[in-house]
Amino acid sequence: MISTNSEFVVEMQGITKRFPGVLALDKVDFQLKPGEVHVLLGENGAGKSTLIKVLSGAHLADEGRIQIEGQAVDISSPHSMLEKGLRFIYQELNLVQEIDIARNMFLGMEPIKSRFLGIIDQKTLYKRAEYYLEKFHVNLNPYCLVGDLSVTQQKMVEIARALVTDAKALILDEPTDVLEDSSRNELFDVIRKLKTEQNMGFIYISHRYQEVFELGDRVTILRDGQNVGTYLLKELTLDDMVEKMIGGQINRKFPNLPEPMKAEALKVKNLVSGDLLSHISLTVRKGEVLGITGLMGAGKTELGRALGGIDRVDSGEIYIHGHSVPFSDPATMIQCGIAYLTEDRKSEGVILDQSIRDNYGLPNIVRLSSKGIVQYKEIDREIDDLMDKLAIKAPGRHTLVGQLSGGNQQKVVLAKWLGAQCKILIFDEPTRGIDIRGRLEVYRIMKELLEQGVAILMLTSDYSEALSMSHRVAVLHHGSIRKIFKRGEAMEDDILRVAIGATA
Amino acid sequence: MKNLIKNNQSFIQQARKSLQAVAGLALITIIFMLLVPSYRSVGNFTDILAQSSVLAIMALGTTVVLISGGLDLSVGSILALCACMAGTVLAAGLPIWVAISLALITGLAVGLINGLTVVLTGVPPFIATMGMMMIVRGFAEMLGKGRDMSYFPEGFKILGAGWVAPSIIAGGALVIIMFIMSKTKLGFNAYAIGGNSEVARLSGIPVNRNRIIYYSIGGILAGLAGVLEAARLNYVEPNYGLGWELQAIAGAVIGGTSLFGGMGGVGRTIIGVLIIRSLYAGLIQIGVDSYWQQVAIGTVIIIAVWIDTVQRKRSL
Numbered sequence: 001m002i003s004t005n006s007e008f009v010v011e012m013q014g015i016t017k018r019f020p021g022v023l024a025l026d027k028v029d030f031q032l033k034p035g036e037v038h039v040l041l042g043e044n045g046a047g048k049s050t051l052i053k054v055l056s057g058a059h060l061a062d063e064g065r066i067q068i069e070g071q072a073v074d075i076s077s078p079h080s081m082l083e084k085g086l087r088f089i090y091q092e093l094n095l096v097q098e099i100d101i102a103r104n105m106f107l108g109m110e111p112i113k114s115r116f117l118g119i120i121d122q123k124t125l126y127k128r129a130e131y132y133l134e135k136f137h138v139n140l141n142p143y144c145l146v147g148d149l150s151v152t153q154q155k156m157v158e159i160a161r162a163l164v165t166d167a168k169a170l171i172l173d174e175p176t177d178v179l180e181d182s183s184r185n186e187l188f189d190v191i192r193k194l195k196t197e198q199n200m201g202f203i204y205i206s207h208r209y210q211e212v213f214e215l216g217d218r219v220t221i222l223r224d225g226q227n228v229g230t231y232l233l234k235e236l237t238l239d240d241m242v243e244k245m246i247g248g249q250i251n252r253k254f255p256n257l258p259e260p261m262k263a264e265a266l267k268v269k270n271l272v273s274g275d276l277l278s279h280i281s282l283t284v285r286k287g288e289v290l291g292i293t294g295l296m297g298a299g300k301t302e303l304g305r306a307l308g309g310i311d312r313v314d315s316g317e318i319y320i321h322g323h324s325v326p327f328s329d330p331a332t333m334i335q336c337g338i339a340y341l342t343e344d345r346k347s348e349g350v351i352l353d354q355s356i357r358d359n360y361g362l363p364n365i366v367r368l369s370s371k372g373i374v375q376y377k378e379i380d381r382e383i384d385d386l387m388d389k390l391a392i393k394a395p396g397r398h399t400l401v402g403q404l405s406g407g408n409q410q411k412v413v414l415a416k417w418l419g420a421q422c423k424i425l426i427f428d429e430p431t432r433g434i435d436i437r438g439r440l441e442v443y444r445i446m447k448e449l450l451e452q453g454v455a456i457l458m459l460t461s462d463y464s465e466a467l468s469m470s471h472r473v474a475v476l477h478h479g480s481i482r483k484i485f486k487r488g489e490a491m492e493d494d495i496l497r498v499a500i501g502a503t504a
Numbered sequence: 505m506k507n508l509i510k511n512n513q514s515f516i517q518q519a520r521k522s523l524q525a526v527a528g529l530a531l532i533t534i535i536f537m538l539l540v541p542s543y544r545s546v547g548n549f550t551d552i553l554a555q556s557s558v559l560a561i562m563a564l565g566t567t568v569v570l571i572s573g574g575l576d577l578s579v580g581s582i583l584a585l586c587a588c589m590a591g592t593v594l595a596a597g598l599p600i601w602v603a604i605s606l607a608l609i610t611g612l613a614v615g616l617i618n619g620l621t622v623v624l625t626g627v628p629p630f631i632a633t634m635g636m637m638m639i640v641r642g643f644a645e646m647l648g649k650g651r652d653m654s655y656f657p658e659g660f661k662i663l664g665a666g667w668v669a670p671s672i673i674a675g676g677a678l679v680i681i682m683f684i685m686s687k688t689k690l691g692f693n694a695y696a697i698g699g700n701s702e703v704a705r706l707s708g709i710p711v712n713r714n715r716i717i718y719y720s721i722g723g724i725l726a727g728l729a730g731v732l733e734a735a736r737l738n739y740v741e742p743n744y745g746l747g748w749e750l751q752a753i754a755g756a757v758i759g760g761t762s763l764f765g766g767m768g769g770v771g772r773t774i775i776g777v778l779i780i781r782s783l784y785a786g787l788i789q790i791g792v793d794s795y796w797q798q799v800a801i802g803t804v805i806i807i808a809v810w811i812d813t814v815q816r817k818r819s820l
Contacts, residue, residue, distance in 0.1 A: 335708075340706070347703075350700075354699050354766065358699075362703065363709075366708070
């Protein structure tokens with residue numbers, strides 16, 4: 001090997017990538033130094049993923065050069081990226097749940113006793129796994145089944161696995177989106193140690209701007225496929241950053257909320273469901289947002305699913321507009337006007353390979369059929385109208401939902417329920433995986449709904465979202481409501497303290 | 505103009521798929537017409553129509569079940585049981601309408617049991633309907649064993665006579681099922697449930713009830729196919745329809761229906777069935793022996809699905 005004294009681990013120059021009708025990357029330059037965490041920021045569609053895919057070899061660039069440690073890499077032969085020491089960790093977990101940590105770490109490169117018979121050298125395998133786990137500060141037993149680990153721990157195993165072979169740089173794509181706050185710090189600690197001890201470079205993609213400041217050294221901001229600039233994070237404020245990302249078009253982050261109405265839309269009394277929910281009581285007025293927050297596993301989703309009639313409950317009463325309703329199946333709850341907008345949009349909210357129109361039809365088909373015959377003309381009219389109102393960006397109602405951005409998919413989900421005349425909406429993580437422009441759109445629509453007297457129960461693990469978008473915020477801890485804050489009464493740290501059970 | 509095209513993306517995709525299936529059928533027909541003189545006769549085409557009609561009726565049901573995300577391996581056996589049922593009733597000298605009604609009710613009942621088993625036990629459709637395939641075949645043999653079921657009354661035979669009556673019956677079934685799938689709530693829900701049953705359930709669609717109905721449709725259509733087969737051949741044997749469930753699936757799949765649900769169309773299944781039957785007819789007339797016929801049909805199925813897979817990847 002010829003050792004080079006290049007300043008950069010990764011250097012990308014003039015990367016251009018065209019898709020039919022779109023210039024995804026326009027002469028983008030990017031450099032990663034050893035021993036730094038380099039954050040890659042931009043809205044959805046700004047070109048972050050495309051840039052990373054060019055680096056990983058998943059996409060071939062149309063123009064441009066890539067150098068790894070000063071050596072030019074043939075961008076038309078993507079396999080060399082892995083050989084050169086780049087490791088990629090994607091948003092979704094990529095581990096085999098049924099086997100243990102050590103086997104996962106050495107999957108496909110197990111130490112072999114006999115090459116002919118393919119017998120794995122178990123002893124060496126576990127010894128080496130133990131060695132690497134320790135080296136990378138992952139405090140786990142290599143014999144543990146991956147399926148038994150928490151999401152954070154699994155993420156750590158993925159990192160350890162990536163580093164078993166000689167890695168020079170690690171590329172992390174939204175690694176914390178699936179993690180809860182307290183365990184994020186563990187992950188950050190590991191990254192910081194690796195950065196200083198191994199002099200490794202990190203490319204870090206995230207939607208969460210706070211953590212960007214916590215962890216990053218430099219940031220490169222992409223907008224519409226162009227590099228807006230690379231900055232030292234300590235010289236940048238959050239406002240600067242947001243402005244550079246969106247090009248200074250949006251002034252205020254969150255809308256003012258209209259006053260709620262007097263009438264009670266939803267009232268829940270003493271809802272109990274096993275160990276998951278204990279004696280939940282709450283009310284939401286028309287035109288009001290009740291935010292529900294808490295740590296992961298505190299019971300937010302369970303509460304939403306119970307009210308949506310999806311999961312069975314042990315006991316409790318529910319009143320809709322003052323009338324008692326039995327806890328029942330989703331169909332009944334929808335008829336009562338309650339809709340649960342799932343956090344898992346892609347597998348529970350929309351059918352990805354069907355059209356916007358057909359997705360809209362799902363809860364509305366009963367209303368829009370007469371004697372079993374579907375009034376397709378009526379459906380078309382309604383969805384066209386809603387696409388217009390919600391500003392769903394798509395070529396037309398026949399576009400497949402899977403081809404839309406996260407924000408627009410969420411709007412399709414909303415359209416479904418608005419069509420079904422649901423007056424009580426339970427949003428579970430309404431803006432997860434949605435870029436900042438999409439978020440603001442979702443907030444704007446929520447605000448409009450409030451003015452029409454819709455009641456919203458917003459389940460969110462994003463405290464700043466809970467604070468800015470709710471009239472009141474209830475904090476869950478181990479399945480019960482610990483405290484309800486009025487708007488303006490609490491800061492994020494107040495919520496966090498209640499959420500972790502430090503104060504009541 | 506460009507917008508108009510984009511707006512109808514999925515429609516155009518569907519149309520293209522239908523066109524491809526028809527083009528495939530045309531290609532096969534032209535090749536055989538060039539190769540074999542006997543293939544050019546009108547009689548040949550009417551024969552193909554007559555032979556296709558029974559399988560086509562069954563394949564319509566299979567397509568409905570596939571679109572809704574299910575699978576039904578028992579339809580070949582249902583065909584046999586219903587044929588035996590009709591044959592037994594006729595042999596006993598009872599009126600034709602009784603024979604037909606009992607056969608259809610039997611088909612409906614088995615389909616209903618299929619649906620209930622899948623929905624209530626949670627046993628995967630493959631296993632549930634495979635079990636039912638054996639059970640129903642057993643009953644068909646019990647019913648038909650040692651019993652002479654042939655020489656049916658004229659009024660019954662006419663249903664399967666020539667090519668006109670079977671084609672009309674199959675065409676009628678096609679129109680009804682097509683209407684259900686494209687115009688009714690039941691049809692809309694089939695695509696939704698096959699596309700993602702959890703999303704459908706959370707949207708308030710009665711998933712289980714609908715599933716039972718789709719299996720029942722599959723059952724009653726297999727029953728109708730059994731009646732038609734009995735009328736056409738003018739005798740009944742309990743080994744009718746052996747392996748036909750797979751041919752029905754093949755027809756649906758060649759027509760572009762997804763094995764994983766949510767996508768497909770009943771019209772194209774008819775084309776798929778015609779392709780299979782045309783291949784058989786052509787290969788027989790060329791003088792290819794039956795082993796090689798199997799090889800050819802198997803190859804065509806794989807190639808058809810391969811083309812579909814490649815296109816689907818490209819469109820993503």
